[in-house]
Each structure stands twice: as structure tokens, then as C-alpha cells.
Amino acid sequence: xxxRLNKKTKSVLSAVCIALFLIFVYxxxxxxxxxxxxKMLITVIEKGSIYALVAASMNLLNGFTGLFxxxxxxxxxxxxxxxxxxxxxxxxxxxxxxxxxGGLIKWSIVEILEGKxxxxxxxxxxxxxxxxxxxxxxxxxxxxxxxxLRLKSDxxxxxxxxxxxxxxxxxxxxxxxxxxxxxNVLRKYTTYNNAVFPVLVSGICIAIIVLxxxxxxxxxxxxxxxxxxxxxAMGINLFRHKQTSFIISSFFAGISGALLAMFQTxxxxxxxxxVMTYEILLIVVIGGIGSITGSIIGAFLFTAASEWWLRxxxxxRWLGISASFMxxxxxxxxxxxxxxxxxxxxxxxxxxxxxxSWDGFLTWCRNLPxxxxxxxxxxxxxxxxxxxxxxxxxxxxxxxxQAKADSEARKASGEALFTPxxxxxxxxxxxxxxx
Amino acid sequence: MDExxxxxxxxxxxxxxxxxxxxxxxxxxxxxxxxxxxxxxxxAGKTTAFNCITGVYEPTNGSIExxxxxxxxxxxxxxxxxTYKGRNQGKYTNTLTMLPDKVTKLGVARTFQxxxxxxxxxxxxxxxxxMHMNQSESVFGATFRSRKARTEEHSMREEALKLLxxxxxxxxxxxxxxxxxxxxxxxxxxxxxxxTHPSILLLDEPAAGMNPQESDDLMNxxxxxxxxxxxxxxxxxxxxxxxxGICEHIYxxxxxxxIADGTPEEIQSNPAVIEAYLGGDE
Numbered sequence: 001x002x003x004r005l006n007k008k009t010k011s012v013l014s015a016v017c018i019a020l021f022l023i024f025v026y027x028x029x030x031x032x033x034x035x036x037x038x039k040m041l042i043t044v045i046e047k048g049s050i051y052a053l054v055a056a057s058m059n060l061l062n063g064f065t066g067l068f069x070x071x072x073x074x075x076x077x078x079x080x081x082x083x084x085x086x087x088x089x090x091x092x093x094x095x096x097x098x099x100x101x102g103g104l105i106k107w108s109i110v111e112i113l114e115g116k117x118x119x120x121x122x123x124x125x126x127x128x129x130x131x132x133x134x135x136x137x138x139x140x141x142x143x144x145x146x147x148x149l150r151l152k153s154d155x156x157x158x159x160x161x162x163x164x165x166x167x168x169x170x171x172x173x174x175x176x177x178x179x180x181x182x183x184n185v186l187r188k189y190t191t192y193n194n195a196v197f198p199v200l201v202s203g204i205c206i207a208i209i210v211l212x213x214x215x216x217x218x219x220x221x222x223x224x225x226x227x228x229x230x231x232x233a234m235g236i237n238l239f240r241h242k243q244t245s246f247i248i249s250s251f252f253a254g255i256s257g258a259l260l261a262m263f264q265t266x267x268x269x270x271x272x273x274x275v276m277t278y279e280i281l282l283i284v285v286i287g288g289i290g291s292i293t294g295s296i297i298g299a300f301l302f303t304a305a306s307e308w309w310l311r312x313x314x315x316x317r318w319l320g321i322s323a324s325f326m327x328x329x330x331x332x333x334x335x336x337x338x339x340x341x342x343x344x345x346x347x348x349x350x351x352x353x354x355x356x357s358w359d360g361f362l363t364w365c366r367n368l369p370x371x372x373x374x375x376x377x378x379x380x381x382x383x384x385x386x387x388x389x390x391x392x393x394x395x396x397x398x399x400x401x402q403a404k405a406d407s408e409a410r411k412a413s414g415e416a417l418f419t420p421x422x423x424x425x426x427x428x429x430x431x432x433x434x435x
Numbered sequence: 436m437d438e439x440x441x442x443x444x445x446x447x448x449x450x451x452x453x454x455x456x457x458x459x460x461x462x463x464x465x466x467x468x469x470x471x472x473x474x475x476x477x478x479a480g481k482t483t484a485f486n487c488i489t490g491v492y493e494p495t496n497g498s499i500e501x502x503x504x505x506x507x508x509x510x511x512x513x514x515x516x517x518t519y520k521g522r523n524q525g526k527y528t529n530t531l532t533m534l535p536d537k538v539t540k541l542g543v544a545r546t547f548q549x550x551x552x553x554x555x556x557x558x559x560x561x562x563x564x565x566m567h568m569n570q571s572e573s574v575f576g577a578t579f580r581s582r583k584a585r586t587e588e589h590s591m592r593e594e595a596l597k598l599l600x601x602x603x604x605x606x607x608x609x610x611x612x613x614x615x616x617x618x619x620x621x622x623x624x625x626x627x628x629x630x631t632h633p634s635i636l637l638l639d640e641p642a643a644g645m646n647p648q649e650s651d652d653l654m655n656x657x658x659x660x661x662x663x664x665x666x667x668x669x670x671x672x673x674x675x676x677x678x679x680g681i682c683e684h685i686y687x688x689x690x691x692x693x694i695a696d697g698t699p700e701e702i703q704s705n706p707a708v709i710e711a712y713l714g715g716d717e
Contacts, residue, residue, distance in 0.1 A: 208578060215577040216567050216588060219556070223564040226553035233489060233547075235539035235568030235631050244574055290555070353555065 003362040010358045018203070022196055029195040044304045046195045050259045052299035053202040055283040056209050056292050057252035062281075063290035063353070064213055065245040066225030067149070068157045070277050074164025075137045075250045077272035079257025081171060082133035084186040084267055085179060087126065092188040097181055104178035110190045126190060130201075130258040137254030138247045145246045149239060161274060171269040180269075187266040198259045205252050210292055212248065221245050282339055288349030293356040298349070310334060439466040441503070442667045443488070443543070443635050448497035449521035450483050450691075457483040458494070459691035460522050463669075465635065470661060470668045472678040474702075475688035476711060481671045482548060484688070485637055488669075489545050490538040496521055498529075501541050502634070506533050540568060544633035546624045548640045548671075552612040558623055559608040562595040565630035595630065601663070602626040602656075618649050622656070629664055636660075638670040642677045650674050654681050679703070687711065 005013075025045055032039050054072055061067045086109050088096055097103035110125030117124065148159045170176070172183040180186075192198065212218055220241050223231040232238050261267045283302045287294025312318030313331045342349070354360070443465040450458040458480040465471045473481050487494045490507065495515060498508035510527040511519040533541075553561050570591065572584040599605045602622050607615060612623060621641055628636060641657070642650045654677055661668055672678045678685060679699045687695040687702060689711040695702060702708055 211580070212574070212578040215574075215580075215584065216563070216570055216572075216591070217574050217577050219560055219564050220567045222556060222560075223553045223567075226555050227551045229491070229535075230547065230551035230553065231564070232535040233539060233545050233551075234565040234627065235536045236564070237534070237536045248574070 003359055003366060005358055005362070013358055022199065025199050026194060026196040040308045042195050044300065044307055046198050046263055047307065048300035048303040049199045049202040050256050050263055051280065051283060051303055052296045053205050053259070054253055054256040054280055055287065055295035055299045056206045057249045057256065058280050059284050059287075059289065059292060059295045060209055060213065060221075060252075061245060061249040062284060063288075064218065064225060065221040065242060066228075067242060067246065068153055069160040069246070069249075070157045070274070070281070071144070071160035071164040071250075072253050072280050073272045073274070073276040074160075074167040075141065075253035076257030076260060076276070077164075077167055077171060077269055078137045078140060079133040079254030080261035080267050080272070081180060081186070081269075082136050082254070083129045083258035084189045084261050086129040086132070087189040088186070089188065089190070096186060096188055097178065099184065100177040100181065103181070108190070122190075126192070130255060133258040134251040134254040137257070138251040141247050141250030142243065145243050149242045149246060161277070164272075164277065165274070168269050168272055183269070185266045185268045186261075189261070191262040191265055198263060201255070201259060205255055206292065206296065209248075209252065213292070217241070217244065282335070285339070286342060286349055288351035288353060290353035291349070291351035291355055293354075294349050294351030297351065306331065306335070439469065441465070442467050442501070443669065444500040445484070445488070446498050446500070447523045447526065448484065448487055448494050448499065449523070450480070450487055450492060451495045451515065451519060451521060454518065454520070456520050456691050458487065458688075459693075461497075461686075461688070461693050463686055463693075463696075465667050465669050467667055468661065468665065469684060470657070470670065470682050472682035472685040473669060473671045473688065474673070474675075474678055474685060478690075479688040480691040481688055482639060483691075485545065485639055485671065488538070488637065489543060490533045490535040493532050495519065496523060496527060498527055498531075501538075501543060505529075505531065506538070506541060507531055536568070539631055539633075542632065542634040543637065544628035544631045544635070545637040546621075546628050546639055546641060548643065550620050550624055552620060552623060552627070554611075554613050556612060557609050558599065558604055558612055558615065559592070559595055561612050561623060561627050562598055562630045563591050565627045566591045566595065568631065598626055598630055602629075602660075617644060618652075621645075621653070625656075625660070629660065634665070634667065636666050636668045638668060638672075640671050640673060642672055642674045645674075647676070650677050653677065657681060 025042065028038075028042050028045075032042060054076060058069075058072050061069050085105060088103075089108050089111055090106060093102045093106055108125070109129055110122060113121035113125035113128075115121070144160075144163050148156060148163065151159055171180050173180075174182045176182070213221070220231070220236050223234065223236060224238060224241060228238060279302070283298040284295055285298075286302065287296070287298030310318070310331050313326050313334055314328045318326060441464050443463075445461055445463040448458055448461040448463075449456065461480075461484055463471075463473075463484075473484065475481055483492065486492045487507070488499060494507065494509050496510055496519070498505050500506070508527055508529045508531040510530070511524060512530070553564060556564070570587045572581065572587055577584045596605065596608065599608055602625065604615075604619060604623055604626060607619065612620065615623060625636075625638070625641065638657070642653050645653060657668065657670070658681055660666060670678075670682070682699060685696065685699055685702045686693060687705075687708050694707045694711055695705045697705070
């Protein structure tokens, strides 16, 4: 059974779902009291949407252009710092930059614009540094890309990882203290006041990534992923297209870094390390390399698991079980085991390289009861087949054993092991000269 | 000699990898609307010659002209100066290199010996990728679906569909490229090369792995596209039936060196060719 909806119904459905979700997030954030355990849901949606954006940007690179890059955390770091540095209110500078005489930049874009345009200026003041963060990251990606993108596969991963680590060390450098506050935290910068903000910004950015993937450039990226040599022979300039993909991916990583800064309210360069890159890679792999839908689902699942469902593993009590080995850090062990299991048995991830579509979703929903009903039968058939295979294997083994015993017996009795080939009655000899 | 215009000319092309001379002093000409064959035993350097023409390799010595302009030229440099084993050292002094995508833009399209289709894409998308280089919209315009991007996308799709109809793949347009049967994958690869609007088509063993019936179809197909798309074709092939059937001129390579060239009849009776293929008298 297949469901097919017309285009208009689909867009109406999508619009309604998105609107309902945004309304839910907006009022959820206002209404749910901070003490309630449901507040966690809103937190997961906030952080999940930020991770969804960075995972989608990483997927654009790894899953759609075939560039195995591990620099995402480094780019997020630049984005987060750029946003924070330009939005710390003027009178907080002395407190934040207490070791660096109040820092070098003594103004905040948000305050300047708010003073001129009111509420509109406030949001404009948040957007400008956010976009600026993205653009700065894009410029840095352009510079890094010139040497690095000539490398292939694993070497590219090593080089980008190295650059990300260098960036982290650079931002903690004491000499840059008046700007980056050295190894101290940046805080008191302007943040959003409702969870709907990161959801909306991430949503728009992901939509742009999807539009790019479905354009002619997206097709060119995918051709590079599938076969570089053939893509080049089709007139696609490899370096320019890789560079474009790298810059765009980094731009969105920068935006998500700015959003993460807002979410955390304080930032420091330390957590933007390889572990963070691997978390993002984990999301991409769980969701499916080459599927934006997968990255979104993976991001929310990962965030929910690490922030909410598996919290108990670190605290010593989870689902009513308490054990002495559930100490801080045990959650990471569970994640490590999970990724091993996924890579071994489910390497295509949740979505593989498919994307969400209303037709596919509704067909799946409609067939779900039938599939569940058919499941025991399928299981039975499978186990029967397995039993049969086992029996056949045993039979073959017994036969081989028998054959071996026979040959041994024959050898012992002195019988010839091989029957000689039949000799031809007459032999024709071909002469080279043909005589 | 041939009165038609020369579209592709290789002069003294030598390709040396370390101490191995893969292509040794190859001189080759393809005239307009001609089908030229390049044959030779395994390891004779045929595919290497293709890779030199398409810019995958930089030849060690020699020059390549496309449509009358020298686009690739090189001479032994650096360490190669001392280790160079080929001829004509010192004849060329320029260094002109070109990346494969630039060569394709000049109108030289190719197919591959082992099929290289874009696996994760449909038949239609495979062809549309080849048209990407002819569109002029920027990445921003394409992402935000500007009017220009939409018209270009539309015309690309129309043209790709038209092309697929011509090569009998219209019914398979939404199938994954790898799900096609082998013969159709070959056709798709040729269609994809045609989508770049080439004037010269390089075919690397198009009949590999085909049965006699399929090779016959392929011969007709190649002849047909030559007329329909106004092409000059240079092809590597092992099926003698195909080569002798459609080529007007044949070049024979052995151990990198050029041992003969001429019409199919001349080649068939050339003792050097027979020796290369069947082994000489002891």
C-alpha cells in the first residue's frame, strides 16, 4: 500500500506541523516551571536543534561531498567566541575581563543598536554578530581549505582535526587575553530568552542546507562523493567545489557555535575539543551519512540520551537499578558501546541516505500494523531457515567425514586413489607448418 | 591524405613513470568526424595515452593540440632530465598543463574502462551532473532558486531527458544508475559524456564484457551518435570485430611504442601487428 499526497496537501501539512511545534516550544518554555522534570524536554529541544544544525553542516561535508573532515568543533569555537566578544554589555567588561583591564573592545553591538532602534535593534544586534561569526568562520575555512583540501580521505581528517586543536590553543593564548579573555570564561553576553529562537534559526539554516543539496551544486557535490575522477572528467572543478562545500559547511558550524554560546550562557575554549567533534560525528553516523533528516533525528536522540535519559548512569541510579560501577563517566562507556554496536550491525544508521517525505512516512505508518502482525510469521520463517541451514551444514560435515574415512580405508587396502584418465583412441598431431 | 580538419593531434607524447616508459613517442591525429581506433596488447599504454590527453597525467615530453591550439606541452624537467629514456629531448621547451575539468570544457569528453557512474544518483541525475559546468548561476542563486537558476535547471532537465530518449534510457530515468544492466550502464556512461557537449569523444573499451550481439548494437550506436552529435571519436578496444567494423584509421601500440598505423585492411596484414598479437617466429 502506498500513500501519495498532492503537493499542496504536503506543504499545508508541513506548515501546520512546523507552526504547532514552534508554538509548543514557545509556550512550553514560558509555562513549564524551572523545577519540573519536563523542563528537560525544552532543554533537549534547544540543544538538540543546535546540534542538529552542526550535524547537518558536517553531513554536507562528510555525507554529501565525501570530504572526511573533523574540524567542526574548532569552527564552532570561533563562532561562539566571535558572538560572545561583541555582545558583552559595556558595564560588564570590567568583571568579565578582570585580569585584562576590562578587555580591548569596550562596547556591545546589541546595546548600540538597542539604543537606536529599541526591540528591533536588540534582535538585529544579536543577528549581526551571529552572521558575522559565520562569515568569519567561512573566511578562516577558506584559508585553511587552500592547503588542506588537496589531501584525501584520512589525511584530510587528520589535518582538519589538527587545525581545530590549534585554534583551541590559539584562543586560550594569554597574549590574546584582552580579546578572548585567555583561558578564562566569557560570560554575561546577550542570550536569547525563549527556546524558540535557536529552533527557528537552526530550522532556517538547515532548510538552506537542504535547498543547496537539491540544487545543481548539490548534485555536483554528490558526484564528487561518488567518484572524483569521473566528476572531474565531467568538467567539475574539484578544488573549487570542495572549497565551496567546505566554506558553506563551516559557515553554518560558526552559526551553531554562536547559538551554543547563547545556550550555555558562559563559554570557554576547553570543551570545544575532539570529544565534541566525535559527538557530532556520532550523531551523523547514527542518523545516517548522507541524510539530513537522519542528522536531525540523531541530534535529538543523542541530546535526549546524554542530557536526560542516560543521566542516571552517571549519578549511580538508572531505571531503578543502582550499582557501584555507575560512576561519573559511565555514560561515556555506554555511548562507546552503542557506537560500536551501530557501526557493526547498523552501519547505515537510522535513515541510511533516505530523506523524510510525507508519502514515505504515511506509507510506513499505514503498513506498520500489518508489519507488526506479520512479524511473528517472519521471525518463524527466519528461524526455520536458520535451522535448515544448520541441518544442511551438519549433513555436509558428516558427508565430508564419511568421504575422508572412505579414502583412508581405500588407502589402507592399497587401492588406487585416482582413476586414470581415459586414453584417446588416436592422437592428431598438429604441425606448425600445417603439413 | 585526409583533407578533413585535424581536431586532436598528439606529437611525440612520451609518458615515463620513474624508469618505466609507459607511452613512447606517440604521434596520433584525429580528423573531424573520424572514428579512430587505438589498439594494442594489455599494458601497451593505451589508457595512459588517454589519461595524458584528458589531463589526468602530465606527459613527460611532447605536446597535444585540441582544435588547432596547443593546450598541453611538456619536456623533461628536474630529475627527469637525467633519467629520461625517450626521444626528442630538447624539442619542446614550453610547459603547459591542464586539469581534466578544463580539458572537458574544451570539448573532450571520455568514458572509462571500468564503468565509473555516480552510484548514489539516478540515471537522470548522472546526466544532469555533466551539464553542471555549462550553467552560470552562482551557488547563492542556485540555493535560493533565483529565476535564472530555475530556468537553467529546467532547461538542463529538458535537455537531459531529450538525450536519454536518444540513447534509449528514457524509461530508466528514475532508476539508480547501478541498478541498470551492464550494457545500459555503458550507454549511460556515453550519454553522460555527450551531455558535456563534446566535439571529441574518447571511449575506453566501450565493448568490454559484451557479447557479439551487444557489440553489434554498440557499433551501430557509436556510428549513430557520431553523425547525430557531429563527433570525432577516438576509441580503445580489444574486440577486433568492433574495431575493424567501424574505425577508419587504427593506431597500434606495443610496450608503449607505436608499431603501426593505417586503415583496418593495412593493419590486418601488417606483420609487426601480427607479431605483437600472436608472437613471432622463433
